[in-house]
Amino acid sequence: MTTDTDSESGEPALTIDELAARAGTTVRTVRFYGTKGLLPPPVIGPRRVGHYGPEHLARLALIEELQHQGMTLAAIERYLHRLPPGLSNHDLAVHRAVMASWAPDAEETVSAGELRRRAGRPLDEGDVERLVAMDVVRRDGDAYRIDPGLLRLAVQLLDVPLSEKAILAARTVLVEHSRAAAHELSQLFRAEMAERTEEDVKSLSAHMQPLVVQALLTTFQRSLREEVHQWLSGPEEGPPS
Numbered sequence: 001m002t003t004d005t006d007s008e009s010g011e012p013a014l015t016i017d018e019l020a021a022r023a024g025t026t027v028r029t030v031r032f033y034g035t036k037g038l039l040p041p042p043v044i045g046p047r048r049v050g051h052y053g054p055e056h057l058a059r060l061a062l063i064e065e066l067q068h069q070g071m072t073l074a075a076i077e078r079y080l081h082r083l084p085p086g087l088s089n090h091d092l093a094v095h096r097a098v099m100a101s102w103a104p105d106a107e108e109t110v111s112a113g114e115l116r117r118r119a120g121r122p123l124d125e126g127d128v129e130r131l132v133a134m135d136v137v138r139r140d141g142d143a144y145r146i147d148p149g150l151l152r153l154a155v156q157l158l159d160v161p162l163s164e165k166a167i168l169a170a171r172t173v174l175v176e177h178s179r180a181a182a183h184e185l186s187q188l189f190r191a192e193m194a195e196r197t198e199e200d201v202k203s204l205s206a207h208m209q210p211l212v213v214q215a216l217l218t219t220f221q222r223s224l225r226e227e228v229h230q231w232l233s234g235p236e237e238g239p240p241s
Contacts, residue, residue, distance in 0.1 A: 013043070013051035023060040030060070036073070038063060038080055058092035065096045070107050107145050115144050119155045127158055134167060 020027045033039045039059055042050030059080075066076045115137065116123045123131075131137040136154040138145040157167060 013045070013053055014056075016042070016050055016052065019052040019056055019060075023057055023064075025060060025064075033060070033063065036077060038077065054089035055087075055092065058089035058096070062092050062096045107147050109140055109143050109145055111143055115146065118146065118148065118151060120152075121155065123155075130158060130164060131155075133164055134171065 014022060016027050016030055020030050023030075030039065034041065039056055042052050042056070045051050063076060063080075066079060071079065110118065115128070128137065131151075131154055132139060134154050134157070136147065136150045160167075162170075
C-alpha cells in the first residue's frame with residue numbers, strides 16, 4: 001500500500017516494490033536501470049524510502065517497447081539520452097505509442113536453409129556474402145539474422161548489374177536522406193500529437209504510416225524519373241559563340 005502521493009500529478013507515489021509490480025518487472029531490473037541512468041532517481045521520503053511516480057512507470061513502458069523492437073541496451077541508452085529533458089509521463093507515452101505503431105518488421109534468426117527458402121531462389125556462398133556486405137544479413141554463429149522486408153529487396157539487387165561498392169554507396173545515400181526526412185516529419189507531427197491521448201496517438205500513427213510511406217515513394221519515383229530524363233537528354237546546348 002502506498003504511503004504518499006506524487007506532488008505534481010496527485011497520483012500515489014510508489015515504493016520500488018510497487019513500481020516493479022505495476023510495471024511487470026523486478027526490483028533488480030529497476031535498480032539496474034537506475035544505475036545506467038535510464039530512470040531518474042526516486043524522491044527520498046520519510047525513513048529514507050524512495051518514492052517513484054508516473055514518469056518512472058512511463059519510462060519503464062518505453063524501455064519495454066524499445067526492447068520489443070529489438071534494440072540493445074546500449075541503443076536504448078542512446079535513445080533515452082537524446083530525449084529532451086523534463087518530458088512528462090504523457091510525452092513518454094506518446095513516444096512509446098509512436099514506436100509501437102511505426103516500428104519496422106523485427107529481425108529474425110534463421111538457419112541457412114531457411115534463409116535460402118525466404119530468398120525464394122537458390123543462393124550460393126557468393127550471394128550470401130553479398131547480402132552480408134549489404135548489411136541485410138548478419139551471421140550469428142551457424143545461423144543468420146535477417147530483416148524480412150529488407151531481405152526481399154536485397155535478393156532482387158543480386159541480379160542488378162551494379163558493383164557492391166555502388167550498392168553500398170546508394171544505401172548510404174538513401175539512409176541519410178530518409179533519416180533527414182523522418183526527422184523533419186517527426187517535428188511536424190510532434191505538435192499535432194502533443195495534446196492527444198495515447199490511444200489517439202496510436203490510431204493517428206497507424207493511419208499516417210502508410211500514407212507517409214506512399215507519399216515518400218511517389219515523390220521519390222517522380223524525382224528519380226526527372227533525374228533520369230535529364231541525364232538521358234544530356235546537357236542543354238548553349239547559344240553559338
